[in-house]
C-alpha cells in the first residue's frame with residue numbers, strides 16, 4: 038500500500054480487502070475470514086465499542102479481558118503523551134532504570150497482599166502474558182539450579198489451561214489444538230485434569246468433594262514424576278480462555294497443602310484475574326493461597342498499551358538476588374517507560390473509583406444475582422460468576438444435563454446472535470462467557486442481562502428451527 042492509501046479514509050470493504058491481503062490475525066482461519074471480511078472496530082467509549090458501519094456493541098469481554106477501566110480514558114492517553122515527550126524509551130539492561138518503571142514496581146509491591154508474612158517486593162517486566170510465563174519457566178529453573186537441585190525441571194499445569202501462545206506459554210497451556218501444531222509441549226511440562234465440576238464431577242459427588250479429588254490429581258502427578266523432579270505448579274485462579282471454569286471452594290486450599298508438602302513452587306497466572314476482576318488487586322487473595330510467582334499483564338494498563346510481568350515473591354527473589362549473579366534473561370521492553378506510566382495512571386483510576394472494591398461489594402453482588410437469574414432459561418446450565426467473570430453452558434436437555442454435539446457449534450451460533458444484536462460475548466465450545474468492564478453500573482448490568490437473554494432467546498429459536506433443540 039502506498040502512503041496515499043495510508044492517509045485516505047478507507048471504506049469498510051476497502052479495509053477488509055487490505056486486511057485479508059496483508060494481515061495475518063491471531064488464532065484465525067484466514068481462508069474462512071477472507072470469505073466474510075473482518076469486522077472493523079473503530080472506536081470505544083465507556084463500556085461500548087463501534088464498528089465501521091456505525092453498529093454499537095456493549096463490550097462484555099472488555100476487549101480481551103483487559104479494558105477494566107473502560108474505553109475513552111483521556112488521562113491514560115495524557116500519561117502516554119507526556120511520557121513519550123519526556124522519555125519515550127530507554128532500556129533497563131546495563132545498570133540503568135527509569136522513573137515510571139521504578140514507581141510502578143514499588144506500587145505493585147505495595148498492592149500485592151502479604152499472606153502469612155510472605156510478600157512480593159520485586160517485579161520482573163515483560164510486554165505480555167505469554168512472555169511473562171516464558172520468564173517464569175526461566176526463573177523457576179534458575180531458582181532450582183541455584184539451590185543445587187537442577188533435576189527439578191518439571192512444571193505441572195492443567196488440561197484446558199491458557200498460559201499464552203509462545204513456545205513455553207503454549208506448552209504450559211493445556212489446549213490440545215495448540216499442542217497439535219508445532220511439536221508441543223516442550224519437554225518437562227506435564228498436565229493434570231481441570232477442576233470443572235459440571236463436566237468431571239461424578240454422579241452423587243458434591244462440588245466440594247470433587248474439588249478435593251481434582252486437587253489430588255496434582256499429588257498423584259508429583260508422586261508419579263518423583264517429588265525431586267518437580268519444579269512448580271502453574272494455574273489460573275479461574276480458567277479464563279478455557280471457558281471461565283470456577284473451581285470448587287475446596288480446590289485451592291488442597292492445592293496449597295500439596296505444594297507445601299512437596300516444596301513445589303506455586304505460580305498463579307493472574308493475567309485475567311488480577312486488577313479488580315475478582316474484586317481484589319490480586320486473585321490469590323480471593324482464594325487465600327500463597328503463590329511464589331504471579332503472572333500479570335492485560336489490565337495492569339487496562340490494555341491501553343502492552344505491559345506484562347511477574348510478581349516475584351520473597352522465596353524466589355531471595356535466591357535469585359542473593360545467590361544468583363547475572364540472570365541471563367530480559368526483553369528490550371522490560372520496564373518500558375510509556376507502558377509503566379500508563380499503568381500508573383490506570384492504577385490511579387482504579388484506586389480513585391474503587392474498582393476492586395465495587396466488584397467485591399454491592400455492585401459485584403448485584404451482578405452475581407442478576408447473572409444467576411439466567412439459570413431459569415431453558416438453554417442454560419450452571420450460569421455462575423465470580424467477581425466480574427461469568428460463564429454458562431448451553432444445554433440440549435436441561436433435565437438430563439445433556440450437552441450439544443460439538444459439531445453443531447452452538448456456541449458460535451449464540452455468539453452470532455450476540456454480535457448481531459449489540460453484544461460482545463465470547464463462546465468457548467458450548468460455554469458462553471463474559472468479563473465486562475469493572476465500571477459497570479446497575480443500569481449497565483440490567484442492559485447487559487437484557488441483551489444476553491435476548492441473544493439466548495434468539496439462539497433457542499434458531500436451534501429449534503434447525504431441529505437441534
Ligand code: PXG
Pocket residue numbers: 101164165166167168170199200201202206273277278279306307308309334335345
Ligand atoms: N495467561 C493467561 C491466564 C491468559 O489469559 C495469557 C497468559 C497470555 O497473555 P498474552 O498477553 O501473551 O496474550 C493469557 C491471555 C481468549 C484469549 O480467547 C485469552 C487470552 C489471550 C487471547 C485470547 O479468551 N489470554
